[in-house]
Every structure is written in C-alpha cells, then in structure tokens.
Amino acid sequence: MVKLTIEENTYACQPDETVLDALLRQEVNVSYACKKGTCHSCMVRSLDTPPPEAAQSGLKNTLKKRNHFLACLCHPEQDMVIKLPDQSEFYTEGTVVVNDMLNRNTLLLIIAFKDAFEFNAGQFVNLQRADGLTRSYSIANTPQESNTLEFHIRRLPGGRFSEWLHDEIKVGDPIAVSEPRGHCFYLPERSEQGILLVGTGTGLAPLAGILTDALAHGHSGPIYLFHGSREAEDLYRIDEMRQLAEQHQNFLYIPCISGKHVPEGFTHGRVNEVALSTLADLKGWRVFLCGHPEMINQMKKMTFLKGASSADIYADAFLVTPF
Amino acid sequence: MTDKQNNQEATMSKSLYERIGGEPAVNAAVELFYRKVLNDHRINRFFDNSDMDKQIAKQKAFFTMAFGGPNNYTGQDMRNAHAHLVKRGLDDSHFDAVMEHLSSTLVELNVPADLIAEAAAIAESARNDVLGR
Numbered sequence A: 001m002v003k004l005t006i007e008e009n010t011y012a013c014q015p016d017e018t019v020l021d022a023l024l025r026q027e028v029n030v031s032y033a034c035k036k037g038t039c040h041s042c043m044v045r046s047l048d049t050p051p052p053e054a055a056q057s058g059l060k061n062t063l064k065k066r067n068h069f070l071a072c073l074c075h076p077e078q079d080m081v082i083k084l085p086d087q088s089e090f091y092t093e094g095t096v097v098v099n100d101m102l103n104r105n106t107l108l109l110i111i112a113f114k115d116a117f118e119f120n121a122g123q124f125v126n127l128q129r130a131d132g133l134t135r136s137y138s139i140a141n142t143p144q145e146s147n148t149l150e151f152h153i154r155r156l157p158g159g160r161f162s163e164w165l166h167d168e169i170k171v172g173d174p175i176a177v178s179e180p181r182g183h184c185f186y187l188p189e190r191s192e193q194g195i196l197l198v199g200t201g202t203g204l205a206p207l208a209g210i211l212t213d214a215l216a217h218g219h220s221g222p223i224y225l226f227h228g229s230r231e232a233e234d235l236y237r238i239d240e241m242r243q244l245a246e247q248h249q250n251f252l253y254i255p256c257i258s259g260k261h262v263p264e265g266f267t268h269g270r271v272n273e274v275a276l277s278t279l280a281d282l283k284g285w286r287v288f289l290c291g292h293p294e295m296i297n298q299m300k301k302m303t304f305l306k307g308a309s310s311a312d313i314y315a316d317a318f319l320v321t322p323f
Numbered sequence B: 001m002t003d004k005q006n007n008q009e010a011t012m013s014k015s016l017y018e019r020i021g022g023e024p025a026v027n028a029a030v031e032l033f034y035r036k037v038l039n040d041h042r043i044n045r046f047f048d049n050s051d052m053d054k055q056i057a058k059q060k061a062f063f064t065m066a067f068g069g070p071n072n073y074t075g076q077d078m079r080n081a082h083a084h085l086v087k088r089g090l091d092d093s094h095f096d097a098v099m100e101h102l103s104s105t106l107v108e109l110n111v112p113a114d115l116i117a118e119a120a121a122i123a124e125s126a127r128n129d130v131l132g133r
C-alpha cells in the first residue's frame, strides 16, 4: 500500500487501485469523466516524484515534463505528493446562447466565449457543472464560425449530466468548458483522398464539424457520411445534409435506419453494415468513426481489413462513464 | 581502409533490426501482417475480442522481437503473454500459421531472403516459450 499526500492530508492507495479510485473512495472531490485516459479531466500533478510513465500516456510533452498525470491511469509505485488542479487553470467560462431541440431527444447547445476558442473541428471538450460533475461532449462546428462552440446532446434517461442540460440549463447561464481534446479531426492534406464518416446518434456532432471543415478546405476526394439510428425520428439535420450533398458533387449522405419502419429516402440496416457493403475497398481512405463504442470497435477492425491504414482511422467512442 | 571494407565492417556489426530498416520497417510490416492474421480463420479467434490499437502495438512488439531489435521481453514474459492462449488450445499448427504470415509479409515488402531467414529463426526460437513447454 502506498500513501498519497494532498496538502495536509494523507490517503491510502490499495495495490489494485488507481489514484482516482483511491481518492474518490476517500471522498476527495476530483473531477473525472471517462476513467479510461481519454478525457483528461482527472489530470493532477505530482509534486515530488515523476509519475509512472503509463499515467502520462497521451499528455503533451510540456505537461509530462511538469509531472502532470492522469489519476485514472495511475497505479502508484511509491508514495506521492499530489496537487489537485486549480480548476480555473483548465476551464474557461462560456455562456449558453442557444438551447433548442434538434429532434425528440437531442439538444442543440451553443456556448459563446468572450475570446476566440482555439480547436480543431471534431475535437471534444469537458463541460463542468458548478458541483464538479464533468462530462465530455464533441464540438459540432468549425473554428471559423465566431467565438462559439456547438454541441448535440442526447438525453439519456436517468443520466445526470445530460438531463441537467436538457431540463435545467437556460440561455444566459454560465458554464465551464475545458480545453479542446482528442485526435479525431480533419487535417488539410491529401485532398484527393476518400473520406468515410460513420456515426450513430450524436456521433453526427464531430462528423458534421469534420465534414464542414473538409469541404471548406476544398477536399476533392469522395466523402461518404453514414448516419444511423434505430428510428428515423432519432436522426437529425437530415435536410441540411441532403442540401450539402446537392451542393457538393463529391459528398454523399446516407441516413440509415436499423429498425423496422424505414421511410422513403432512408437505407435499411445498421450503419456499419451499410457502410461496409457500399464501399468495397478502403485502401488509402481516411476513416472517422464516432458514437457507440461497440460499433466503433467493430468498424475499426473492419475498415482496417478493407485496406484502410490504422494511422488513417480516427475514432471517438462516446463512452458512458462507468460507476 | 577502403570504403568497401568500411561498409562491410558496418554491415557486419549491425543488428538484423537495423539492417531490415528499424522502426519504419516494423511499422510497414505490422499492418500487412495483422491483416493477414485477422483474415486467417485458423488463428483469428485468438485475436478476436481485442482492442485494435492495442493489438497493433503488441504486433509491433512481435516484429521488433523477430527482428532481434530492442525490447525487454524475456522467455518468461513470452510464456506469460501467451499462457491464456495456450489454455484456449494454442498449438504448433497455430505457431506455424504465424510463421507463414511472418515470411509472406516480409516477402511482400521485398526483404532479401537471407534476412527473412534470420527473422524466421529468431521467431522460431520462441516456439517453446510461446507454447508454454
């Protein structure tokens, strides 16, 4: 067992525990969202020893050097003195300016900032409530569009953060937003490359940002967007996407419905299966996968087997926080 | 010393890993190899339910080893890494299949035959550890 020291207090960390689990068990208020090293909301700093390498994976070198690490990935090798983040260091306050429904269960949330917010279309941020509850949400717009961030938020019945956003947040309310994170975004290179976008539900959010960005950069290769859900009522932005497809000859939009009732103009089937049967060879393609974690895992493998190089496969699994 | 001798000297002292092309060669090999493995019904069940990115990282370790490159694996580590597969029936036939894919991957990448033979010999030397014997 090792000791974790925070200011005047010490906490025990059991051999099979991460620093995050040990602190949460002892009721220290640390923010976290994914417990998997993705969201970086649990980043803390070691004040005495360099943290284990594995606890720094995915951090910028500058942060590594200053002994920042992810509490959820850290199995300490020795006693540590830890500094919790000064929240203001990582979060910027924004103001809710739009709060509308995109369909029966998806909220469009737009947050405005005083100064420009730098990000790449397709990245995500952590939103934080005043009590410290934190969740990751993907950015749906591109940086060219003034100082705002757009989000698509699905209501999860019984979900603490999504229900709060749906039911309580109003236009004019302040909200804390982290720095942008994630590697799932468009880089303006190899513009003749084919791009495959596959998303379920609000997985459309990052894909819409990536799509807008690619088209704005004059991407000339074919771009296929497959957006899927069980019922047509759970898709959204359908008309906008159809319009874009009319304006851009290289962009194809294929809305997919896996349920029984399939209206005219929609393709029947699971989005991953439809995408794979539409595109026979993905050699040289760039692939973006967002949404349901199982769909993503399966598609990473299948698109790789169809020829996409693993370096060209980008994915954001919308993991729901484990308890 | 002539240039030729110099070259020869350099070649003699370089490891297989360096002669094959180091990390870039490993990266090129891993993707080809892993596609072959996942498409091979004789062995793909051993690789099935796993996270792709992690698996690719592990196959990178496999190639670095097969090329005699820098790694910290011991025979015991090889036993541990494959023990759960041996429990699920991993045997010589599966090992042979992996050896096939190793060679055909390197052939596809135009690696000279003598270097392929060296890599195959290194991999072969792990057989008993991998199969837990």
Ligand SMILES: Cc1cc2nc3c(=O)[nH]c(=O)nc-3n(C[C@H](O)[C@H](O)[C@H](O)COP(=O)(O)OP(=O)(O)OC[C@H]3O[C@@H](n4cnc5c(N)ncnc54)[C@H](O)[C@@H]3O)c2cc1C
Pocket: A034, A038, A039, A124, A135, A136, A137, A138, A139, A152, A153, A154, A155, A156, A157, A158, A159, A160, A161, A162, A163, A202, A203, A205, A206, A316, A317, A318, A319, A320, A321
């Ligand atoms: C990189 C990333 C990007 C993401 N982007 C988006 C996005 O763009 N849009 C989006 O909508 N989501 C996105 N998500 C998911 C999002 O972060 C949240 O996980 C999601 O909104 C659910 O949070 P919640 O607080 O509402 O639910 P939670 O309170 O965390 O609950 C999760 C689930 O558990 C159930 N539950 C709650 N309490 C209990 C309990 N006591 N016992 C048993 N079950 C319980 C809930 O019903 C719910 O189904 C993303 C996630 C990641 C990791």
Ligand code: HEM
Pocket: B043, B046, B047, B050, B058, B059, B061, B062, B065, B066, B073, B081, B082, B085, B090, B094, B095, B096, B098, B099, B123, B124, B126, B127, B130
């Ligand atoms: C030819 C000799 C072989 C060598 C040198 C070798 C090497 C390795 C190495 C270095 C790892 C990574 C270990 C780790 O860091 O966890 C690994 C993992 C793995 N190997 Fe091998 N391997 C060999 C043969 C095989 C064979 C024959 C199979 C099955 C057909 C196999 C299946 C696997 C699998 C599935 C993993 C991942 C295990 C996991 O995810 O836990 N290997 N191997």
Ligand code: FES
Pocket: A031, A032, A033, A034, A035, A036, A037, A038, A039, A040, A041, A042, A043, A070, A071, A072, A073
């Ligand atoms: S990175 Fe630790 S909780 Fe997400």
